[in-house]
Amino acid sequence: MAIRAVVWGENIHDRENATVRAIYPNGMHGAIASALNEDPAITATTATLEQPEHGLTAARLAETDVLTWWGHRAHGDVSDAVVERVAERVWQGMGLIVLHSGHFSKIFKKLMGTPCSLKWREAGEHERVWAINRSHPIAQGVGEGFVVPETEMYGEPFAVPEPMETVFISWYQGGEVFRSGMTFQRGGGRIFYFSPGHEVYPIYNDPNVRTVLRNAVRWAANPAPAWSGILKAPNVPTEKAPEPIAERGPKLHAAGEAGFR
Ligand code: ZN
Numbered sequence: 210m211a212i213r214a215v216v217w218g219e220n221i222h223d224r225e226n227a228t229v230r231a232i233y234p235n236g237m238h239g240a241i242a243s244a245l246n247e248d249p250a251i252t253a254t255t256a257t258l259e260q261p262e263h264g265l266t267a268a269r270l271a272e273t274d275v276l277t278w279w280g281h282r283a284h285g286d287v288s289d290a291v292v293e294r295v296a297e298r299v300w301q302g303m304g305l306i307v308l309h310s311g312h313f314s315k316i317f318k319k320l321m322g323t324p325c326s327l328k329w330r331e332a333g334e335h336e337r338v339w340a341i342n343r344s345h346p347i348a349q350g351v352g353e354g355f356v357v358p359e360t361e362m363y364g365e366p367f368a369v370p371e372p373m374e375t376v377f378i379s380w381y382q383g384g385e386v387f388r389s390g391m392t393f394q395r396g397g398g399r400i401f402y403f404s405p406g407h408e409v410y411p412i413y414n415d416p417n418v419r420t421v422l423r424n425a426v427r428w429a430a431n432p433a434p435a436w437s438g439i440l441k442a443p444n445v446p447t448e449k450a451p452e453p454i455a456e457r458g459p460k461l462h463a464a465g466e467a468g469f470r
Pocket residue numbers: 309310361406407408
């Protein structure tokens with residue numbers, strides 16, 4: 210079965226900003242989904258903020274292998290219940306690709322547990338994206354790296370936890386550097402943060418960026434069954450211990466009682 214990807218887009222700049230609308234007549238989510246659908250191993254559909262439950266119902270997420278996330282202006286409008294639902298699916302094993310200004314999304318901050326802040330500048334400068342782990346599956350097909358001809362600068366320090374692997378580092382014309390492609394694991398779920406994607410340039414039409422997006426979805430897809438019990442914290446009765454033991458010592462909880470949360 211093909212990898213089921215859902216491309217989530219905030220879809221505000223795409224509709225309201227003439228520059229963005231001209232570059233992406235079908236929205237940034239439309240461009241990203243079209244990149245993914247060039248791979249016969251991926252079936253990508255889209256979901257947007259203005260849809261009921263932001264297009265991310267529990268039923269749809271249950272049938273999603275990898276979710277991509279682009280947000281910017283309206284992070285605060287994303288419902289906490291939906292964020293909680295997405296986080297739970299990541300812990301269960303769903304892959305998550307967080308793009309560009311999604312660094313400040315509720316879901317990314319929740320899963321990182323850090324401020325996710327960074328430096329930035331809109332000066333139309335070029336960006337050299339260096340593949341520093343050239344054997345990583347996400348870096349295949351882009352050689353030593355590639356150049357994004359015009360973009361917004363994102364600079365270090367980027368306040369995220371130390372990643373599982375740094376796949377890309379970017380250098381900007383103005384001198385700053387940024388860890389532009391990083392992997393994380395949270396519970397059963399693989400997460401990839403990828404910074405290229407500033408909305409006023411046609412970055413999601415760039416062949417190298419589209420290759421990275423496809424690679425990332427393939428890498429993040431976890432074929433294992435959903436880890437449905439990951440939120441449970443069972444109180445294991447003494448007689449059910451894997452090895453026989455005699456119960457001793459004072460106890461705070463009654464046998465079989467649920468713990469505090
Ligand atoms: Zn931007």
